[in-house]
Amino acid sequence: MEIMNEKSLTTLEYFKIKQQAKQYLVTDMGQKELTKLRPFTTKAEIVLALSETKDAADILRLKDGIPLPKITDVKPFLKRLDIGASLSAKELAAVGKVLRTTSEVRRFFVNLQDDDVALDKLYETAFDLETLPQVTKRLTLSIENDGHVTDDASSLLKSLRRQIITTEQSIRDTLADFTRGKSAKYLSEALVTIRQDRYVLPVKAEYRNSFGGQVYDQSTSGQTLFIEPKQIVALNNRLSQQEAAQKEEVRRILRELSELIAPYTSEIEANAQLLGHLDLANAKAAYAKDLGASEPFLTDDDSLYFRQAWHPLLDPKKAVKNDIMLGKDFKTMLITGPNTGGKTITLKTIGLIQLMGQSGLFIPANEGSRICIFAEIFADIGDEQSIEQNLSTFSSHMTNIVDFLDQISPRSLVLFDELGSGTDPQEGAALAIAILDDVAAKGSYVVATTHYPELKVYGYERPETVNASVEFDSSTLKPTYKLLIGIPGRSNALDISRRLGLPQTIIDSATQLVSKDSQDLNNMIGDLVQKRHDAEEEKIQTHKYLVESEQLHSDLEKAYAALNDQRDKLLEKAKQKANDTVAETTKKADQIIADLRQLRLNGGLNVKEDKLINAKGQLNKLHQPENLQKNKVLKRAKQKHDLHPNDDVLVKTYGQKGVLLHKAGNHDWEVQIGILKMKINENDLEKISVSEENNQDNKASVKRTASSGISTSLDLRGQRYEEALTNVDRYLDSAQLAGYSSVTLIHGKGTGSLRQGIIKYLKNSRSVKSFEYASPNAGGNGATIVHLK
Template sequence: MNQKILETLEFKRITDQIATYAQTALGQQTIQQLQPSSDFQTVAQAIAESDDGATIYRLKGGIPLNTLENIGPHIKRLKIGAMLNGKELADISRLLRTTSAIHRFFEDLQADAIELTQAYGIADELTLLPQLSQRLRQSVDEAGGIQDEASTALRGIRSGIRQLSDQIRSKMDGYTRGNQAKYLSEPVVTIRDDRFVIPVRSEYRSHFGGVIHDQSTSGQTVYVEPQSVMDLNNRLRQLQIEESQEIQRILAELSEALMPYLTEITNNGQVLAHLDFINAKARFAHEIKATKPILSPDNQVNLKQARHPLIAPDKIVPNDIYIGQDFQCIVVTGPNTGGKTITLKTLGLLQLMAQSGLFIPAEEESQVGVFSDISADIGDEQSIEQNLSTFSAHMENIIHILQHVDDHSLVLLDELGAGTDPQEGASLAIAILDYLGNVGSYVVASTHYPELKVYGYERPQTINASMEFDVATLQPTYRLMIGVPGRSNAFDISARLGMPESIVASAKNLLNEESQDLNNMISDLESQRKAAETEYLDLSQQLKQAQQLHDDLSKAYHDFFVERENQENKAKEKANAIVAKAQEKADKIISQLRAMKLSGASNVKEDQLIAANTSLKNLVQEPTLKQNKVLRREKKRQALKPGDEVKVTSYGTQGTLLKQVNAHEWQVQMGILKMNIATDQLQKVNAPDKKEPVRQFATVSSSGSHVSPQLDLRGERYDAAMADLDQYIDGALLAGYQQVTIVHGKGTGAIRKGVQDYLKNNRRIKKFNYAPASAGGDGATIAVLQ
């Protein structure tokens, strides 16, 4: 990316603002060196990093980095064998502590399952050095001072220094109090040349003996070290020298301890700077209300409500700017101070920001391209080089641009062709736009020339645009209108300001017919646009209200059916509980009736007992399933008709439909029995290819029962075998058998297991077991009835 565009669009002001949010010196340096990229993958990765930073800022308030100095110079000094001072060691200690804190922070983010695409990988590059960090923290304080815990020797020396200092002060305090104080300029103890002294009046300089270390500017006070404390001061000075030597030894030792880890420490500093850079981008984006841009591989730009980031939010007018899909050249016309230049700068600066991996001040889902180069000729007479005319300076800049453009370049041209004869300037502007169009560059050019309005209509991949002007208020609205060319408002403005109508009319007559028609056309287009915009806003509001009403009704509809099903299921559960109790009582009654029948005390028919028992079972309600189209189609396919083979679920056997008795019952032929069965107890089954012989062992007639004491299920399908077993047990109970034999064979064991499970769950079976070896072994089961 050429550097001139960065200066023209004031990109450095953006990086300066971002740098204020950085916590580390190296992070600030990284931001100041930020440059747009023309590589799609590089830009995509940088934007993904910014997105991670925005996510962390939104959920956690940002990455908790501390203020860190640039340790690069410290590392260089270590590499040449120099010894670091306390302040430099404190900087490295702070960096290592921050490394540990940031590592824990990202571990917590992962534990919270926060999704990030880039930041976790960056944080994984940090190297923890806990032992080295602990040693530095123990030895050096935040300000770079060496702490007592740095070594046992230093702790002992400093303890001796404190004791001697206390003794000296105690002796010196004797001179500042009582009779001795009258010889002093003031009753204080101070230090000169690292030795304790007292301020003595000049005339009494010999009174205390000792050594004079200094005197005041006036000469009336001398600073005397009394003879009585000289020995203590000598000893104190010796300990101070030892302290200094021990500190130097500790500094050298700590510097030596860092040597094996210079690469890791340097890398940690760079990783923290990178994270600081990401964090600063996120904080800046939050401050200017920026959003994540979508990258277009085809360089289709669609900025929604784009704002210039360097203009105060209360003064800027957002605009929709789009190029690259239906057209690659926009010709913007309109009055001076109408916002054309700011619009061009907004497009260019937001592209630079996006290609630098930054969020942009625009609405969500805004789209940007990745251009190989962005060039601009923007400026006025005040900003053009002093030694050239306005036109010459513009042309020199444009020539340079034309020499470097390609089909992936974005070119911004402000007041193209201005500064020379209007006819020549318009012709030159058209020629320049034609050249850029042939190259395939993306171009946005502003101009005053009416000829370029016609150019915008006639040239392919080119469209007119203008900056709106409110004739009623005589003020620009700064709104960009793509698709509508700008028109001259000189006549309207003059008339509103009080220009005589005759003069305005005369001026209009002097305007050639072609220009007049063009202005009228533009006026009509603008009126139609405003009407369409008003209608669009009204329809949008109506659509929003209709959508809200639709959503509310859909929710209410859903809630209604859910509640209805819940209430139905609750009612059915309650009914089932009642039916269960009734079923239990009915079972007792039927047992009593059977007992009476067996004893000969009653002549109750068995089919009447089964029908009564079935009626009670039919009272049980199943919870309703939500209906859908699939279920409705299946229900229609399963519709019953005479002659259909059906399974009677209440008996567990199959039969043939004879006729429909009423809306809720069918007459069914089951063996020799004809019974009326409720429709919901019938399941349609596919008719078998060959009818199997009907078993007669469970046939019940009014004249008596003919049930064998043995049931043979060998060779039957599982479902048919279980249905036969259920019917057989009912018949055996009615026949009054105490014991029956079920022959199921060994085979795969499926029917044998089914028989065992059935008998286990039938409460009318007292007990059951396999037959003796002589009677079939585990190929048959003997059941005892009760």
Template sequence: MNPKILKTLEFEKIKQQLTEYTVTALGQEEVQKLSPVTDQEVLTNWLSETEDGATLLRIRGGIPVPKLENIGPHMKRIEMGADLNGLELAQVGRVLQTTAEVIRFFDDIKDAEIDLKRLFYWADQMETVPALSQRIRESVEPDGRLTDEASPELKNIRVQTRRTEQTIREQLDGLVRGKNAKYLSDALVTMRNDRYVLPVKSEYRSVFGGVVHDQSSSGQTLFVEPKQVVELNNKLRQLQISERQEVERILAEISAEIEPHRYEIIQNAYVLGKLDFINAKAQFGKSYKGVIPKISEEKHVELKQARHPLIDPDVVVANDIFIGEEYQAILVTGPNTGGKTITLKTLGLLQLMAQAGLPITAGEDSQVAIFNNIFADIGDEQSIEQNLSTFSSHMTNIVDIIAEVDQDSLVLFDELGAGTDPQEGAALAISILDEVGAKGAYVMATTHYPELKVYGYNRVGTINASMEFNVDSLRPTYKLLIGVPGRSNAFEISKRLGLDGHIIESAKQMIDGDSQDLNDMIADLESHRKMAETEYLEVRHHVDEASRLHADLENAYGYFFEAQEKELDEAKAKANEIIREAQEKAETIITDLREKQKALGKNGMVKEHELIAARTGLNQLKHEESHLKKNKVLQKAKEQKKLKAGDDVKVESYGQRGTLLKQLSNGDWQVQLGILKMVLPESDLTLLKPEKVAPQKPISTMKRSSEHVQSQLDLRGMRYEDALESVDRYLDAALLAGYSQVTIVHGKGTGVLREAITTFLKKHRSVKSFELAPQSQGGTGATIAYFK
């Protein structure tokens, strides 16, 4: 991409705004080196990263990357054998600590099964160094000062230092508050040359003895180290030297521990910078209400409701800009200050942003092409230094563009052919458009020349467009109208401003008929466009109403079936209750008969009328629905639904087709289901139309499981023996359910359970193969098994 276009379309301003959202030094470097790319694979990855960043920003508030300094120079010094200071070690430790936090963050994202396209790749590039991270965290404060826990020797030195300082202060405080206070210029203890001293009046310098370290500018005060604390100050000084030596030793020791891990640390810092940059892109897109554009393989640019990102969002006007599918050149006409140049820049800048992997300020489902180069001739490029006129400077730029343009280029011309004689300028503009069009480039150009309106109407692959102007308010609306050329509004504006009618009529007679006819044609097109827009809005209203009615119908349909299922469940429950009561009454009658038989003895018999009464009681348990018996339609439907041996049925619990073999005494059916014979209740069977199926040899008979079989088994938290038993039962159930593969989630942990599952699957007779799940489905925490 030529660097001139980045300056012309103000791409650097976009980068400046993007930099404001970065928090790391390496993230800022990523922004600074950002430039549009032409490689589709690279661009696809960039846009996927931006989309992932937007997803995490929406659901988790973004990636937790804090402010980090550039530790590259530190690692360079480590490589050269130099030692880092405390602040530099703290910055390295901050990178290591952040690395661990970010890795935990992405592990949580994986556990939550949040789908990301690219960021898991970057997370896998980082590596923790826990021992080194802990050593730095325990030894170095964030400001670079070593903690007392950095070493036992350092802690002991600092304890002695604090005690010695306290003793010195106690002795000096005694001198300040005692009878000698009158010899002092001020009742305080201060320091000179890292030694504790007292401010003594110059005439009493001999009262305290000791050593004079300094005097005031007036000479009235001497800073004296009393002889009572000279030895203590000497001891304190020695302790300070020992502390400094111990600190240097510790810094050298930690620096040496960093050296073997410098490549991992550099990689971690680089990835954190990348993640910060991705975070910034997502936050930038959110603040500008941007979208991630799609990439068109056919080079169809469709920018829906496109807005220029550098214009105040409260005043910017959104426009639809389409180019590439039906036409490869757009000629925009209209009055000055109508928004033509901004429309050009919007197309060019959004295309640059998209090819840099950034969100664009456009509506959903917008798509962009990939151009190898974007050229623009925009604005007044008159050069005082080169003594070039406006026309000459534009023409020089256009000559360079024509020399480099090809079929993978987008060209933006602002006021093409302006700055010279109108007739010659129009002719040049047409020739330039023909030349660029012949090379297959996409073109968007603005112009005032009426000849180009006719050109746009007659040329294949070229379309007219204009910026709308409100004649009533005498103000532009900044709306782009594709398909309608702009027309001169001078006569209408003059009339509204009060110019005499005869002057306007005289002017109309002076212009040639073709120009007047062209303006009339444009006015007619605008009228038809407004009519079409009105009809579109009306149709859109009816479509919305139909969509709303369709949604209501779907909801009602769903409510109907929900109510139907509820009624069926209640009917089944009521039927079961009736059956239960009937069984209880039958048991009572049978028990009563048995008691009577026992009372009569072996030779006694129950009387006939008692048997008749018992039989009558049993018959009364049956409730006939006479009105249903008389309904021939229902009886016929009932007969059609009656099951018999040889019928094809659907087993609802498994969703598979089977054949009835025979009915058992308890009402259940023996069903041939594939290679299996199964005993199933009639309620689980639905009659199907017969289908010719090759007979298969049955090999076993099993009863169905009462539970629905899931395609994934979660063993996390289970004991070793329970887990293996669950896997054994689950594989049998999955085979019956007809699954070709299942997922077994065992977690990462120590890896013991994963090894046990692997061993078990190797020996299972029905398992063809197995493998660890991909990263998006659990990675090493899950295994996918494939059945034979």
């Protein structure tokens, strides 16, 4: 990669831009990569750098950026491992943090991919990260982020630390007796402290002989002695041994962990560099967001076009924004205008934006802006007078220009500020023209500011050259800082003189002396440049609409494909569900049939009629699953057979035919089934014709006789009132279906409450013709004979 000259980068304040981006970095490796960052000079490098920034900007917009913590550069630690050294706990913690971050960042990008987030380049970078799960797990288990070795690092370390805690507690308990007991009068303070790794007490010097023990230190005044009582000497010795054993175990663990990661130093170093690279992409995206910058397009036609561009070191809310173009119709631009009018800042803006774009940074300009590729950018800007080298301003500028002329090529951008200034105006203008001719002959791109009127004429006469100016408001006598391409700067002398009070007659005379042809030419060039600018804007808008249309078309194609795929999956799922339903239904039917067969084999003596009816109902339900009842097609079919009073229906649950009497609710009907009247849900009713009714008589009706297994008597003794009435209700229904004319209810005498409740029920039952107590020899008033209709 070619490297641009440092002097021009400094002149254009490129390093200030890097300093602004640095605040968004969180890793040492990212900062090192930013320090080395220079504008790229090949298309592949620039495209890659801009694509990475675009990916990072999308991640920032969707996920708040790549999750990277603050990471220390571990390269020096890895070099020590390569020569067989052991790392400290903090150094191992730093390596562990790199490994954990590697796993987390890779997992983050896997989740992005699962969410169908489209990225151009950063997936490739992220998936180059090599995770080391076993090593990472061991380091995480053994070392905390601050370098503390955990108790889980080894069972021996955990045991030693428990012993130390126990010993320390014993020492404190023993010394507490001194601080609270009779010996407290010997202490200068009732506290326990440590001297030379031994627990001691602060004893007044005058009680040295009375207190006893070993002195380990004394206060500055000598009034207090720090004494270890003889009662805790053994405990202190034990504590020292335990702490020494702990330190040795920690050293052993650190050696073991160092040996564990030593074979993977190259992988860890590569991971650290990739994390730094992702950190830089993150920083470029965050900087672009705060700056309000946009992604530039890289052109193949060696032209640049900055839409509403501003200098990135200025406040974008206050900076004047200009459209700047160079390269298609003209490769040289001459900017004229008053001092402090914005000529120099325009020059710097052009050079700095181009440097930013070639570095993979988004540029401070509106969307749709274009950059091209320059192998070198030369900038001669500002007053570079040198006292040390005894050079005047003119000499200093000429020294720079001489260096430029030896290096420029068709792939160079040259920026001249006040070309030819600092000497005699006539000679300076001639020298400036000669320099511009030489640069143009070599095919370089040039932007120059000047005061010389001769250069305005030069802008008209030379091919691929255009005049420009910074606008001046004659009404306020202040610059507006707007760049006007195609219009040379005016002296504004006549307007200023008029505002200052010069007589109008003099103003008119001077106006007549100004060449009208010159004014017309200025207007014509300005009009042509404006039309070119409008054409560029229209091209950008057209391209934008084209991209949006292509994206919409692509989205519609994907949505259509996804819809077809979803339809196929739903159909397949529905088929599978239907097959499962059929299998389950068949299984249930087989079980019900088996149960019925078993009941028949048992002779049916203990089978109640309601059980047979319920079994028949279960079989009928299997023919129409609930999910089919809710089917829209079936609902429309049912609407053709609306239910009305007197309609013949089939009660599907019981397999019985009946006649609708009247509606008994929103979805319920009262149905006459033989001699029974029942309340049935409309979903359990099916309207039938006379022929269907006859078929149902032959196929679905259940004939009952006295031999159907229903007893002619029901014993209710010992049952609670509510339970007995429920059983009576079911029994009478079954007896009617069995064709019995009379049955006996055995309720016993007792207190008579059950008998009275049954009598009351029988009086209100529509199925009861009459009833009477049994004869004295058949139970008397302990049983009731019921005659059915």
